[in-house]
Amino acid sequence: MDLQQGFLRFKKRFLTKKKDNEQEMVTMNHQIDLKGRTFEKRNQSAQHYVNGLNAPEDENLEAESHEDDLANENTVDGGNVGGEDSDERGTARASTFYVDQQESPAHEDRGQLNLLSAAFESLDYDTCINSVWLDEERTKGYTFIVKKDAARWLVVLITGVLTALVACAIDITIEWLSKFKYSWLKQYTDEGVENNTLAIPFFLWGALNVGPVLIAAFLGSYVEPVAAGSGIPQVKCYLNGVKVPRVVRIKTLASKAFGVTMSVLGGLAVGKEGPMIHSGAVIAAGVSQGKTTSFQRDFGFFEYFREDHEKRDFVSAGAAAGVAAAFGAPVGGVLFSLEEGASFWNQSLTWRVFFGAMMSVFTLNLVLSAYNGVPGKLAYNGLLNFGKFDDLTYEIWEFIPFLLMGIMGGLLGALYNHINFKLTAFRMKYINRPWRKIVEAVFVAFMTAVVAFLMIYLLHDCREIDTKSSEYPIQMFCKYGEENAAAAIWFQTPEKSVRSLFHDPTDSFSWTTLGVFFTCYFFLACWTYGLGIPSGLFIPTLLCGAAWGRLVGKLMSLLFPDQAWADEGKYALVGAGAMLGGVVRMTLSLTVILMECVGNITFGLPLMIVLMVAKWVGDFFNEGLYDIHIQMTGVPIMAWEAPPLSNNIYASEVMNRPVVSLRTVERVGRIVAVLKSYSYNGFPVVDSLPTGEDERYFKSFGTLRGLILRSQLTVLLKHKIFNENAEIWQDGKVDIHLFRLSYPRYYTLDQVNLDQADMNCTVDLRPFINPSPYSVMACTALPRVFNLFRALGLRHLIVINDNNEVVGMVTRKDLVKYRVWKHRGQMGLEELVIYNNV
């Protein structure tokens, strides 16, 4: 039994770790025994830092035993402890008490799925309710609450409107510029056929593709690498609680918006929808913070929204507004946010998100209706992205071909994802310099022109010119009054091509044209996704699907001639849905988005079934493309549920040890030393540091009093809020604003100027700590720990023993590193390798 093997594999992995401490943990009175486990003592870096700062001797003495651990841990941390050693028992390192962390994967290990990057920080959804926070709250009344609530609606409104405006700008620029491009190309092509100088339009096409793509690639490689790609994976990570650096900056927005315009204009197999969703997220983050770090302006608005919790809520509203603007699908937008970020959802948030999406569509339709010459006609069908399907009826037995198409979509999607996965791995290994990325993008742009031109040149699929279907009819080698059908697909943006495949009359395209187009486009699209340019995935995938869907439609009308239901466009829609479902593996939101895009509800049921089947079939082989990319970049994204069968893993087995704890009243010198030596972001605050050898198995790090964050400590140091500087308190300068001002880019230690005298001062941490951090006992089962993280959006969870003493600390990576895999009906648990850099 394959499943049994998976289970055994999982058992084996854990048994080695658990054997020696399982018995103690299971006994109900949590007796924590001494085990003959000693830590090697080395005095290295931490000590050096302290010495470098000329800390007096008593400092070192006072916390000696602790500093020893500091030093020791630090060494291990940076010391490249091999992951392959971790099964070896008996050595000090072979224990989950140490973070098994490697610097960077070896060249041949790049582009794997089983790694995690330690470079990503978590967002903290939990509010630190400390004394200074309470001091502020006590000055507030319900008026403030009502105002704050009103401000939330206002932010969402502004976000919706701005997102729509950005989307309109992208839309209109693309439409306007591609009008020039294609009419120019048409002119030269027509002349070229006449004068037999087809090389001219060919190279012109190449140049017109390469030019814009060069700009897009420059933006996506040199200016803002995080702007490359669709942006949906990044938004997904953000909503999941991972801080992807620079993902919600204005610079990213500008690069993304301008870059995607250029990518689409460059004729690549890309869409503009993903980047629009990302834009919405950036706009929401920007508006809600009332300041921009890029332009160094602080407008002073919405200061109370400067925390991860509020910001993330707004980002989910922004993403929804983005979907709404990209597809004209407000409900789809809400559902998209829901499918990606549902763990922190509540009713009033839902309504706000919905409102934002609604306002976004309203603005979009208002602007676009004016652009289309029907100002104010918001219900104008031409505004629908893929054109309106008026009456899509179907027969009950058509579910059979639909199901088969769902399976086909799942298979093709899995293939697409597999190829793209291999390609991305290749890219991570070899195309890892900006200039190489630019060369690749330019090459793909040129190849796209080659493929398109060859198709038009070689395929003699002629049809009568129908000005409704094609704006730039190319005669090529057809008779007078006829046009080349392949050119009709290629001489427009991919979005319009989808519309053509959905709505062009029966027999507009020949079997060969569709077949060749599908084959070429499938590989082109697969090659294009992952280039260093801003590019969406939805449209090219839909276009592939529409092509083979239309082929199925042709087959159906061949088999059942003269049947009203055998509509090529309908099958193209089903194919498009199946293909998209097979690639991205979303169901609910995708169904609604497609329904809203074609303005039809009655066809919802078949679409749902097709998407569901495509997802199931695809999931049999691999994961959705977004998830693959997320995993390859090593983002510690949290699954929806704890791994199954993990109830006999305890918090004590996943937690980090040793823990660096601070005293309630701590010396500045020690704080600086700790901050320099460790990259940790949260430190438990304890009564007093343990002295001497702790006789117990789980050495305690002091009785828990609270939790303090690195960001808070740097603020304290920066503003010198020391006990010796009493005047700073008297001036009333110490309040929550100090901490908000530095959000979200906290001071680094380099920005803190401390002189020698300061090092001897002390800080009373008590007014600033979170006095009741969430904590669990060492014997808590993993799923309970997981649920706490998942449901409350935690960043740090303190593990305590029976006497409320700190024994360990659990962070997101400790939980994420156990990942469930499912493949071809098998299932198992794998432990990911954590690297400092991926």
Place this chain on the structure above:
Amino acid sequence: MDLQQGFLRFKKRFLTKKKDNEQEMVTMNHQIDLKGRTFEKRNQSAQHYVNGLNAPEDENLEAESHEDDLANENTVDGGNVGGEDSDERGTARASTFYVDQQESPAHEDRGQLNLLSAAFESLDYDTCINSVWLDEERTKGYTFIVKKDAARWLVVLITGVLTALVACAIDITIEWLSKFKYSWLKQYTDEGVENNTLAIPFFLWGALNVGPVLIAAFLGSYVEPVAAGSGIPQVKCYLNGVKVPRVVRIKTLASKAFGVTMSVLGGLAVGKEGPMIHSGAVIAAGVSQGKTTSFQRDFGFFEYFREDHEKRDFVSAGAAAGVAAAFGAPVGGVLFSLEEGASFWNQSLTWRVFFGAMMSVFTLNLVLSAYNGVPGKLAYNGLLNFGKFDDLTYEIWEFIPFLLMGIMGGLLGALYNHINFKLTAFRMKYINRPWRKIVEAVFVAFMTAVVAFLMIYLLHDCREIDTKSSEYPIQMFCKYGEENAAAAIWFQTPEKSVRSLFHDPTDSFSWTTLGVFFTCYFFLACWTYGLGIPSGLFIPTLLCGAAWGRLVGKLMSLLFPDQAWADEGKYALVGAGAMLGGVVRMTLSLTVILMECVGNITFGLPLMIVLMVAKWVGDFFNEGLYDIHIQMTGVPIMAWEAPPLSNNIYASEVMNRPVVSLRTVERVGRIVAVLKSYSYNGFPVVDSLPTGEDERYFKSFGTLRGLILRSQLTVLLKHKIFNENAEIWQDGKVDIHLFRLSYPRYYTLDQVNLDQADMNCTVDLRPFINPSPYSVMACTALPRVFNLFRALGLRHLIVINDNNEVVGMVTRKDLVKYRVWKHRGQMGLEELVIYNNV
């Protein structure tokens, strides 16, 4: 400032309670001091119970001090401590440490919104991972996980199909029987007009209304009172985590389904949609448990789903399937479940819920298409509940009338809710016997006939007979070839009337007819909701709204004659949406449901805006009707967020004290005594009970070792799993199945047969307790406690002190009793009164 007053009111309420212990709590080292607070000592009931069971003296001695508290607490608990005393400081009782609980509200206090009933138990979303549970898990592999997951999909599939079949049965029965009713009535009416014997059809109508309603009222009063009403409030409570007794039983399902058929047939202003949603929930609960307690059959399926967590997931899927079956709205169904139960939502659950809803619609359309003579035509427009709106275009400036209509809907909805609130209060005071409920229902049924008959008789609104609009045209006093328009509305089920108002051609109804109909129906519907019969709220509300919406439409075409957009049906739809939004105050799900009901997407935007405005306006005055009914029955439903400005309230202020704790190895006699004396459902398990006077302010109840539930204790007692009966362990009979078997109706103490010898035995609780229950420190702020409850679905939360000793216990009611009210722009916090019975 009104808001300021609200704030002051809130401050005052808490200050009195906090004054004496705030200082201690704020200091960061949580020093817990002695306060000269002594507990009166009385030895009453608890002692008596123990004596009654002839427990030996040492039992009493051993835990004496504890038993004292037991007795004392119990006395206070039952002793009708007046809520009005709670502001009096200095007395032992005036403290939040005691549950201020009254037996039952006074007659004049019935039907208030500010009370809570202690009769409702919470569901426990948290799984108790104890040793016996782990023993089972260790025998399972991934095969089991895959099987369990497949079983989940299967359950959802079955639920969807069954729900649809029940809905079809209701639909078809109503349609079939009302065909008889109205054709019979038509015949007598036509004859009556001819022979001037209109009394005959009048009384016939009365009788045909009263007959079925009598059956419905009997079912809703005597057979199964919980089946009365719409069922949506009950489902909402269940999803929120409150166990409403008997709400998911088969008997309830049968009463509900048959009862609502009779209610609709009885011509009342009721819909069948709410009950269908409730039916879906019952079916899901039933199918997932694989057994029926009503019929005492255990099929042995799905035993592993027998826990609150799994069951609630299935119920949310069932509710979605119910919505899908009621309105043909699968996406709306998912969103309905989301809006009502979103706090425990995750992606895979969403997809399952979606699948269930989809299958439900598929089955529904399959059966109904066959019934309608177009078998297999699932996209047949006639299947849409309110008929298909093909092309609903609108002008941009029409948003102005839409907005005004939204405001109107909000106002009318608030009025509707207010009247119904007063009426329900009256009913709770005076119509509280089954027979009175039946009399009232019969009276309403008769009055409905009177109103309808008078309208037809008195209004001379004649129009040409259009067989498409009216199936049973009544000529009454009109010319030959014409029919009475009022009769056209009344001679059909309310659902069809909605369809008529949406789709009948312009000028089908006169101003007077619509005006009179709206006025009468508004009050009739308001009177009807809350009767002791199964009845839905959606359809009558939509009908009211459609009536005044059509009036607005008429006004628009009067003001702007010959404009294509001034369509009466469109305005009827907007009015219906506004009215429904104003009454129930849902936005997202309602928008989608309406969109799916009329098969139109382009009109989504105006509908959304109207619904949002109606909600805002309505919320200014009161809450949604479902929420009002939930509050009046005193269900401790949990809000979405913690009350604002409550960060300076600590867990120590809301927790229950004293706590009854059990020892890890406890004597049977004491367990029985504790279970008899207290109605608590969870007991902390501690190392040893504290002896002597505790010198500290917060007396500790022992060091926390775990939590055991009442249900687990009764199983232990029932099966005599005592240390003295070692053979029961050797036989391998002690496993998790024992506990699952008794789910969800646990043994009561009466079902446990213990003889004198058993009383002296001891039980080792350790293998059965939850060894790591969620706990918080006494200084934790209320919002953090609230978030834990909300996000994890807790039932008990243990409050510990600095040394991990139990000092209190927080349950759902302790949190729910602080409720935020908002009214006319004011906002404040109120403390609800807890009664044992409402």
